[in-house]
Amino acid sequence: xxxxxxxxxxxxxxxxxxxxxxxxxxxxxxxxxxxxxxxxxxxxxxxxxxxxxxxxxxxxxxxxxxxxxxxxxxxxxxxxxxxxxxxxxxxxxxxxxxxxxxxx
Amino acid sequence: xxxxxxxxxxxxxxxxxxxxxxxxxxxxxxxxxxxxxxxxxxxxxxxxxxxxxxxxxxxxxxxxxxxxxxxxxxxxxxxxxxxxxxxxxxxxxxxxxxxxxxxxxxxxxxxxxxxxxxxxxxxxxxxxxxxxxxxxxxxxxxxxxxxxxxxxxxxxxxxxxxxxxxxxxxxxxxxxxxxxxxxxxxxxxxxxxxxxxxxxxxxxxxxxxxxxxxxxxxxxxxxxxxxxxxxxxxxxxxxxxxxxxxxxxxxxxxxxxxxxxxx
Numbered sequence: 001x002x003x004x005x006x007x008x009x010x011x012x013x014x015x016x017x018x019x020x021x022x023x024x025x026x027x028x029x030x031x032x033x034x035x036x037x038x039x040x041x042x043x044x045x046x047x048x049x050x051x052x053x054x055x056x057x058x059x060x061x062x063x064x065x066x067x068x069x070x071x072x073x074x075x076x077x078x079x080x081x082x083x084x085x086x087x088x089x090x091x092x093x094x095x096x097x098x099x100x101x102x103x104x
Numbered sequence: 105x106x107x108x109x110x111x112x113x114x115x116x117x118x119x120x121x122x123x124x125x126x127x128x129x130x131x132x133x134x135x136x137x138x139x140x141x142x143x144x145x146x147x148x149x150x151x152x153x154x155x156x157x158x159x160x161x162x163x164x165x166x167x168x169x170x171x172x173x174x175x176x177x178x179x180x181x182x183x184x185x186x187x188x189x190x191x192x193x194x195x196x197x198x199x200x201x202x203x204x205x206x207x208x209x210x211x212x213x214x215x216x217x218x219x220x221x222x223x224x225x226x227x228x229x230x231x232x233x234x235x236x237x238x239x240x241x242x243x244x245x246x247x248x249x250x251x252x253x254x255x256x257x258x259x260x261x262x263x264x265x266x267x268x269x270x271x272x273x274x275x276x277x278x279x280x281x282x283x284x285x286x287x288x289x290x291x292x293x294x295x296x297x298x299x300x301x302x303x304x305x306x307x308x309x310x311x312x313x314x315x316x317x318x319x320x321x322x323x324x325x326x327x328x329x330x331x332x333x334x335x336x337x338x339x340x341x342x343x344x345x346x347x348x349x350x351x352x353x354x355x356x357x358x359x360x361x362x363x364x365x366x367x
Contacts, residue, residue: 027132028139042151043158046132047165071135 005038007048012086013037014048015057015079024061024074049073057082107137107145110155117159121166129162283340290332297325 005013017033018025025033031045052058057079062069075083111134118126133152140148152158304318 026135026139028136031136041153042136042148043133043153043161046129046136046158047161049132050128050162051165068138069131069135070139071131 005040008086009090010040010044010048011052011057012083012090014045014052015075015083015086018058018073019075019080019083021074024072026070026072030073052079107134107149110137110149110152113155114158117155118162121163125162125166133158279340279344283336286332286336290329290336293325293329293332297322297327297329300325 013034014030017030027045027049030049031040031042034040034045049058053060053073056076058073059076061072061074063072064070111130114133115126115130118129137145137148300318300322302322304315304320304322307315307318309315
C-alpha cells in the first residue's frame with residue numbers, strides 16, 4: 001500500500017473491528033477482518049492487541065471451542081471511549097484530506 | 105517449518121521474558137495457527153516470517169516504551185528515530201492518541217505514567233540529557249559507571265592521542281627537514297654555479313676550451329638551482345597549503361555532520 005498506517009490508526013481499526021462483535025472476537029478473525037481493509041502481515045496484530053489489552057482498551061476471556069481454548073477479545077468501556085475519540089478525529093481528518101485531494 | 109517446530113522455536117527464543125508474557129504470546133500464535141487450519145498453515149507461517157522476527161516484535165512491545173522508541177504500524181514495528189522520511193501526517197492521529205490517553209487517565213488512574221505518550225515522544229533523549237546534566241534521580245551508580253568507564257577508556261584514548269600527535273610531529277619534522285635540505289641544495293647550486301661561471305670566464309683567457317666547459321657547467325648548476333627553487337616553491341608554496349586546506353575542510357565537514365548522525 002502507498003500510504004502508511006500509523007499506530008494510532010491501526011489501534012482505531014482494531015478497536016472498531018473488535019467493537020463490532022458484542023460477544024468479542026478472536027485473533028485470527030480480527031486479523032482477517034483488518035486484512036480486508038489494509039495490507040498487514042499475519043503477525044502484525046499480536047503486539048497491538050497485547051498493548052491495547054494492557055492499556056485497558058480490550059479485555060480477554062477464554063472459551064473452549066472444539067476441545068481447545070480460544071481467546072476472545074472484547075472492547076472495554078475505556079476502549080469504547082478511545083474509539084469514539086479516534087472516530088471523531090478520523091472523520092475530521094479524512095474529510096479534510098479528501099477535500100484537499102479530491103479531483104476537480 | 106511446521107507449526108510445532110515454529111512454536112517450539114518461539115518458546116525457546118522467548119525464554120528470558122516474563123512467564124505470563126511468554127505464555128500469552130505462545131497461546132496467541134498457537135491459537136492463530138489452529139484457527140487458520142492445516143490448509144492455510146504453510147501460508148500463515150510464511151506470513152509470520154522467522155520465529156526470530158516474531159520474538160523481536162514481542163520483545164520490542166514488552167520494553168514498555170513503544171511510544172518512545174517506535175510503533176507498530178501496518179508495516180510491523182518501525183522505529184522513527186531511524187526513519188529519515190518522517191511523515192508529519194501521522195502526527196495528527198498521534199495527537200489524538202495523546203488526548204485519548206490523557207482522557208483515559210482520568211477514567212482509570214491505574215497507570216499514571218502512561219498519560220503523556222505524546223509528550224514523551226518529544227523527550228526521547230531526556231534520559232540521556234539527564235544522565236549528562238546529572239538531573240536524573242538516583243544517579244550515584246551512573247557516576248560510578250562513568251568513573252569506571254573513564255578509568256578504563258582513558259589509557260586507550262591517551263595512547264591513541266599520543267600516537268596521533270607523534271605522527272603529526274613526525275610528518276611536520278620531515279617536511280621541515282626536506283625544506284632545509286632543499287634550501288641548502290638550491291643555495292649550493294646557485295653559489296657553485298656562480299663560482300663556476302666566474303671561474304670559467306677567467307679560464308677563457310688561459311685555456312679557452314676548459315673555460316667554456318666551466319661556464320657551461322656553471323650555467324647547468326644555476327639552471328639546477330632554478331629548477332630546485334621552482335620545485336620547492338611548487339611543493340611548499342602551493343601544494344602544502346592546498347593539501348592542508350583540503351584536510352581542514354574534510355575535518356570540519358566531519359565535525360559538522362556529527363550531531364546529525366547522533367540524532
